[in-house]
Amino acid sequence: MLVENVADLFVSQEGRLSDRERSLMSDILGKLVTEVERDVRQQLSLRLARLPEIPKDLIVQLANDEAEIAKPVLLRSRVLQDTDLIDIVKRRSHEHRLVIAMREGLGEDVAEALVEFGEEDVIDALINNHDAMISRLTMDYLVEETKRLDRFQEPLLHRPDMPTELAYRMYWWVSASLRKYILSEFEIDEGLVDQLIQDSANVAIDRPVPALSETEELAEQLMRKGDLTERFMVQTLRSGRVSLFVAGLARLCEIDKASMQRIVFDSEGAALAVAWRACSFERQSFAAVYLLTRQAHDDGTGSDPNILTDMLELFDSTTTEKARSAVKYWMRDSGYVTAINAVEEDLQPAMVRL
Numbered sequence: 001m002l003v004e005n006v007a008d009l010f011v012s013q014e015g016r017l018s019d020r021e022r023s024l025m026s027d028i029l030g031k032l033v034t035e036v037e038r039d040v041r042q043q044l045s046l047r048l049a050r051l052p053e054i055p056k057d058l059i060v061q062l063a064n065d066e067a068e069i070a071k072p073v074l075l076r077s078r079v080l081q082d083t084d085l086i087d088i089v090k091r092r093s094h095e096h097r098l099v100i101a102m103r104e105g106l107g108e109d110v111a112e113a114l115v116e117f118g119e120e121d122v123i124d125a126l127i128n129n130h131d132a133m134i135s136r137l138t139m140d141y142l143v144e145e146t147k148r149l150d151r152f153q154e155p156l157l158h159r160p161d162m163p164t165e166l167a168y169r170m171y172w173w174v175s176a177s178l179r180k181y182i183l184s185e186f187e188i189d190e191g192l193v194d195q196l197i198q199d200s201a202n203v204a205i206d207r208p209v210p211a212l213s214e215t216e217e218l219a220e221q222l223m224r225k226g227d228l229t230e231r232f233m234v235q236t237l238r239s240g241r242v243s244l245f246v247a248g249l250a251r252l253c254e255i256d257k258a259s260m261q262r263i264v265f266d267s268e269g270a271a272l273a274v275a276w277r278a279c280s281f282e283r284q285s286f287a288a289v290y291l292l293t294r295q296a297h298d299d300g301t302g303s304d305p306n307i308l309t310d311m312l313e314l315f316d317s318t319t320t321e322k323a324r325s326a327v328k329y330w331m332r333d334s335g336y337v338t339a340i341n342a343v344e345e346d347l348q349p350a351m352v353r354l
Contacts, residue, residue, distance in 0.1 A: 042069045049076045060084055067095035074099045082107045089113045094122070101125035106132035115141065120149065127155045134159075139166060147173050157181060168329050172266070176310045179270045183318050183326065216257055219247035228252055230281045237292050252279045253327050263330070264293055268307070271330075273315040278323035286315050 045062045048054050049072035059079040063070045073080065074088070074096065086109060089097055100106070101114050101122045111134050114126055126132055127142065134142070139156075143166045146153045153174050157167055164186045171182050212220065222228045228248050237245045250260035253275055263271040269290050276286045290311055 041065060045069050045072045049073045052078055054079055056080075056084075063088055064092060067093060067099060070096060071099050075103050082109050085110045086113045089117070094119060097122045098125055101132070102129050104131050108133045108135040108138070111135070112138050120151070124151060124155065127152060127159065130160060134161065136163065139163065143170055146170055153178060157185075162186075165329065168326060171326075171330075172271070176268055176270055176307075176314065179268075180314055180317060183274070183314070183322060213243075213247070213257070215243045215247040216251075218244060219251045222248065223251045230279075230285050233281075234285050234288055237289060249275060249279070253324075255327060255330075259330065263327075269294060269311050270314055273311050274318055274323045274326050277315055277318050277320055278327045280320050283312060283315055287312060 041062070045065070048059065048062070054077075056079050059073050059077050063073045063077070063080060063084065070088075070092075074085075085100055085103070085107075089100060089110065090113065097114055097117060097119060098121060100110065102125050103110075106126070106129060111126055111132055114122055115138055123142070123145075126134070139162070142152060142156060146156060153170065156162060157170065157174075157178060167182050167186045171179055174182070219228065222232070228251065233245060233248055233252075236248065246260050246264055247257050249264065250257045253260065260275070263275050266272060272290060272293060273286060276289060287308065290308060
């Protein structure tokens with residue numbers, strides 16, 4: 001009864017308590033909180049959670065109580081600062097961290113502290129909390145984590161603050177349905193693509209220009225003559241001239257051959273659908289190219305009509321303009337270029353089988 005009466009003084013009309021009286025009431029409550037039953041403490045936490053002028057020591061005390069008691073103030077109290085929350089993240093329980101991950105207006109530093117613990121359900125709650133602010137550095141890390149943790153992929157892509165460039169980086173390891181979502185929902189900033197191209201050019205200024213291979217030279221000659229036609233590309237692949245097919249498609253998309261190898265032999269074929277669309281080629285020829293390139297895979301997916309249907313739907317739903325922008329971005333994204341270099345040797349067995 002004493003706790004309830006003192007709490008009533010805090011929630012009474014503004015100005016009823018002077019600063020000194022407010023301090024005395026806080027002192028009394030602070031001493032009582034350690035003595036009363038948990039149900040009383042929980043009710044006190046609920047009543048004080050949204051009040052802006054509660055003394056900080058009292059709120060911090062409640063925030064460090066059992067998770068269920070702390071929950072209202074952890075979720076809603078504006079009296080708690082980021083430093084207080086980070087301290088609770090580091091010192092208190094998993095349950096406290098899970099509640100903080102759902103907090104209204106969560107700051108970037110607190111989000112980073114939560115992610116550092118690596119608790120999957122806490123990270124999942126944080127990602128699904130669209131009111132939480134997540135820094136670009138933390139977002140980069142979470143995107144990389146989606147390679148091994150599928151559960152993070154969809155909620156990350158549905159965050160309103162998800163950077164377009166990171167969404168397109170995820171394209172390489174998410175499901176076909178999420179790939180469609182990326183292409184339909186994320187608009188590529190042409191200014192960003194131009195900046196990436198400029199950055200790449202600046203880095204490459206002091207590097208020697210690599211010599212073209214024989215197939216790349218041939219593809220260049222065919223391009224100049226106007227012979228890199230849709231029909232020629234399909235016939236080239238059918239005749240088993242895989243290296244020329246890759247070099248020709250790379251030239252048509254204006255990207256390097258190593259990047260195009262990664263696109264052509266992407267396990268699901270979705271990247272190939274985008275590249276083919278970027279060349280303004282037709283649906284029927286893509287189906288033929290898809291089936292021919294799938295022969296290089298040992299998992300039997302090439303003969304699955306459902307997967308082909310999905311790839312054709314992706315092809316139909318992607319505009320030529322968006323496909324061209326996507327291909328340019330994949331070429332210039334530093335993370336993607338690094339991945340290209342890492343897997344380039346792994347592509348050779350697939351090319352040999354084809």
